[in-house]
Amino acid sequence: MSFFGKLKNRLFKSSSKLDEGLDAIVQDGGEEAAAEVDVQEAVAAIEETRVEAAEVASEPAPEVAPEPEAVPEPAKEPVTDPAPAPVVAPEPQASEAEEPAEVEAELVRSSDPLEDVVAASPETESKPGLLGRILGRGGEETETRRVLDDDMLESLEELLIQSDMGVDTALRVSANIAEGRMGKRLSVSEIKALLAAEVARIMEPVAKPLPLYPTKPQVVLVVGVNGSGKTTTIGKLASQFRAAGKKVVIAAGDTFRAAAVEQLQVWGDRAGVPVLTAPEGSDPASLAFDALSKAQEDGADLLMIDTAGRLQNRQDLMEELAKIVRVIRKKDPEAPHNTLLVLDATTGQNAVTQVDVFRKISDVSGLVMTKLDGTARGGVLVSLADKFGLPIHAIGVGEQIDDLAPFDPEEFAAALTGLEQS
């Protein structure tokens, strides 16, 4: 099964919620009618603005930090269970001195895990978009269609709010769908296509792989509330970076809970990556300092530091994170190079609050959204992208080591809205 198919299956709860809602809206007062809106044209127009946005986003950043390096070629085979679509890490990319500092680690996947894992080109706009391909099949002429009026628009807004898109985003998306289409008859599949195109447009600017720097070791601080999936995500990322030829070290910085350390050790073993630990209750900043020293001595490429997630004691957590940063900066003034916030999609709009809070207590540079499989709350990603514009580096779609996917806005939008691919 293609990766899109898997993602769609895993986002089934989100898409079926939208599906059922849209069905109910259109059936309510709808009747068999021919198409009145050229959805292909509308989606093509939205895609065009997306491509423009993507081009602007991919322009080199002006400020120059460390120089980029050539990133090793991804492993040709997944390290573990070959069945799931693998997300492998960095894309090989030669550098030139005057190129921007940052090399984006292209988290790529194979549509068929048995095929070679081919690094995706960042210029995704050069191939026809997924939505375009889906719509290119030609639609059914007569479907149940309902005239788009204020009542229907309101129902659509409500449905999107219920899907965790957040009020502001839901209103904006509905308004964009309605623009120029009031009084026209729309079918469920037409609304889905327009919705998917709008979602993809919002998500495009935030779909950015974890940036890789030539700095060795690159320090990645991982933050998030307890249970959000930090440990699992660190394990998955470690496995993928290792598969791409990177030397990785993990620091078990949640010294407050022995179980958290043990769990991280299990993930480290799975990924084949060393995990540095300290006794329960010891100072996480001191562990982080030792881990950075070790990573430097060993010539590691990446150091991932797990942290505690006790948000209920926000002041303590803030001080703990600030101390970790202060202490590791004694060894590397630029560290941490990334601060990843791990969020649990099943918490819906609560994830928005978490971003707000963690941005206040740490310098969040990007997001990983976990547990998108089996939740009906996938819409929260749209809300996060629209509200904060923080990069979404990857999405967690299961509990296995390979269940971390790069974030692809079109696939996500199509899966979220339940668009059918032939």
Ligand SMILES: Nc1nc2c(ncn2[C@@H]2O[C@H](COP(=O)(O)OP(=O)(O)OP(=O)(O)O)[C@@H](O)[C@H]2O)c(=O)[nH]1
């Ligand atoms: N279905 C699903 N489960 C996930 C995913 N990511 C993590 N989990 C599960 O979520 C639970 C919590 O994950 P952890 O990685 O332990 O979360 P944590 O943030 O480290 O939590 P603490 O150790 O309590 O700080 C575990 O049961 C994981 O298996 C995902 O993408 N999908």
